[in-house]
Amino acid sequence: MTTEQTSILILDDEPIVSKRLKPSLERKGYEVESFTHSADALQRVQEKGFDIVVTDLKMEGVDGMQFLTRVKELRPQTEVIVITGFATMATAKESFNKGVFDFLAKPFKLGEIAEVIEKAEAKIKSAQR
């Protein structure tokens, strides 16, 4: 096991998402940063590479699809998990084409996203070996 903590960035313009998700993931030992404005998050990913990025799709300003595209360009090994309340086949398809790890429709359970994150973490760790 590596001693390095897995780092996660959460971006959702509804504050409740980060408010609930951040402490829950921190309790599981992840290092978590959360944002409600995509511009701030975009700046942050340029400064720091995250292992996992959790992002909403529909947001003001830079939308989730643009954001995750940029994340993947900057650091292709970052695993991106999309959470959205407006899940359509088209958006799901587009996200997967862009190399998204998984796609969760809101509302979802804390346990469900924790599971997806664990899987993403396992993938990252196996790639490092």
Place this chain on the structure above:
Amino acid sequence: MNSFLQQILQLFTGKEKASVPFKILFADFKKSLELNNQILDLIADANDKLSGEYIFDEQYIKLTCHQLTDLVRELIVIINHLTKQSYSELFTSFHRIEEEIAVILQGEIFAPGTEFVLPYGAVSRNLVDAVGEKNANIAEIGSLLNFRIPDGFAITTAAFKAFWEANNLDKKVPEIKRRWRSNEITLEEAADLIQKAILHAQLPKAIEHEILGAATAVMETHKAISPCFAVRSSALGEDGKASFAGQYHSCLGVPLEGVPSAYKEVVASLYTPEVMIYRQNMDYRAEEIIMAVACQLMVPAKASGVMYSYDPLRPETETMLINSAWGLGEPVVSGKTATDHFVIQRQSPHEVREMQIVRKDQSLILQGCGALNNKSVREEQRTEPSLKKQQLLALAEMGIQLEKHFKKPQDVEFTIGHDEQIVILQSRQLHLQLKRPPRACDLTDISSKYPILMRGSGVAAMEGVASGPVWIMRQDKSLRDFPMGAILVARYASPQLARVIHKASGFIADVGSTTGHLATVAREFRVPALFNVENATSILQNGQEITLDTECLTIYKGIVQELHYYNLHEESFEEMYEYRLLRRVLKKIEPLNLIDPNEENFVPKECKTYHDLTRFIHEKAVETIIDLSFYHAHHRDTHAGKLIWDCPLDLMLIDVGGGIDGEHKKGIPAEQISSIPMRELLRGMSWPGIWDMTPVNVDFNSFMSSLTRTPQTRQTSPENVGRNLAVISDEYVNINFRLGYHFTVIDAYVSDRMLDNHIYFRFSGGVTETSRRARRTRLLAKILSHYDFLCELHGDIVVARLKRMDKKRMLRRLFLLGVLVGFTRQLDVKMINDAKIEEYFKQIKEIMEKSNDN
């Protein structure tokens, strides 16, 4: 599901035009059942979101409300179509509820139809949006914890709204605020302008009249000759997430006739510069700035004080603080006087650790009404402690109970009357000032520090942390003995356990559903609850101290301080805006007021929620189809009549095509039924082996008749027919059994076309539920799952679905449903212990094997 409907419709195409085509009515009926199920499932799912297990946002709440509104509207259109517009009144109730929901979704705290004034006896937590936190809390302290409180009444948010609108303040205030935000005027100027507008506004006569009436009633109850009132704020959210403690104005020693103007003064304090800036920082929405007011009869005070259930600066010392002085509490609260200071151990027997008695020369007292005066304290009392030892102990005990009740450390104001009795004036959340606030990431290693009793099993019906001693519910124990602050551990999450909700710190049940009644109550009272843990009752021991963490599905041995402090410190998710919003809209959706069709209130205009509308329509839909079948019995396309069978099952059969052989004027003999799925169901119901299992001597005939039979003499009249209905065709059956308050619904289509085959089974258990009913639900789920049904449990409703199986297997399962239908009602009586679940499961499997040989 639509394919078979189309087939039924096709059967009629080209035939003679019916005066009232039953096929259309039946399609309506079918649709109404589908909508009914969709609505109930959506409501149950929405309540489930309150458990904290889900991440949801405002968008979800809006979407769910819109979906429900659409479904309910459609349902009303259908019942009116089915009954030739007999229930157009439903639209009136529907539009009212729809409008109320729309207003809530806009963020307004809406208390429609509420009185302007509510006496404390009529206040409960449900009315918090109408009376504010302080009123709701104090009334609850009186009614649920049985502590003495000052008598009084709440001036509601409805009064506030009426006052606001009557004086155009809803336009004036935002305009002044806009000028402040755009820097045209300063904060202080804006506050001053708004306060003046409020103080100069006219209180509508009706409100003034109600306030004076309520104050007079309180005065008369207490035979107070010259009563004085305390008029205080009871804003929304005031004692919760955002504590505006001490920021709002209180008027003390107010004479009866002065209450209305004191009301305006208190309301005006919503707009002091401090509060305005605080609110802006706390991200409060404009619509949430609304105030209810508390008006309480003042208690002549011998001594008064403030208690903190934790030392806010040093919580790790596990002590409580009490400050007190002679006379009224105002100088203690505002810190204007020297006070006696007591430090008391939190743990029972609450040893007094420190006692600093100061010299108290003066005390504030009430001298007649309107006159608050400082009076010299008698020489011998000046250095005497203002609280007696027994009073300290009693206060400490009350503090712990208040903390358990409100789930957070408490800041309590109290008074000691001249009769030495403690009166609680108010209790609100105390914010702990931890040197190093606990962080979520510090909790990652607690599992290695504390012994874990259970982990990873169960579902959180309500998320949160609770610690305390285990109290296991057993048959020989009475809930009356349940101790304050314990964690209730039970085999079943039975609704009767809700009786101790105000005492329990947590609930653990071996078996239970997150959409059941107890889960709903746990969420309402915010008590952490973990269900479906399987063997908690055998692993945990009575009296053992544990810490329950439902988010992580973990039960620790002992008290986990880190978790405890984290929980005391963190903002509870229930206090977040989205949770408040969801709770508010659900009040217009979920409660069921129309229960018994025989009651007077079972009418459209009494429908107060979407659930009421749905329930009413379901009842009327079944009734209508049964009644209609009488009038259309002679229609050449449809045969209808009562089933003639060995068992007196009071069942109306309606054949929509090929379900019955030949014509029959006086009822339909069972042998003549040619509907294959119906035959299989009847075969199951009458299977001889079933009834022999019963240790109680209930023969089939008397059993079935007690359920379903209606008096012979009345059978010819459609109104008096039993409410058991089967609509059949050669390959289809739709059954609605009404057993007591609830229904069994079976809908099945079975043909050689495997892809079209389906079975839907819905069973709901009744209003008065016991653990036996929970066992029955479990047995049903076990059996149905064993035979490949996809089972969902919504509270005590079992919904089972099966699709796309070949004809032979489908029919086997219909036989099974027949067995279960004949069997389930008496199970309530027989499910005396858990062993019965296995026993009956085995017996039913045996029946299935045996019947297969035939």
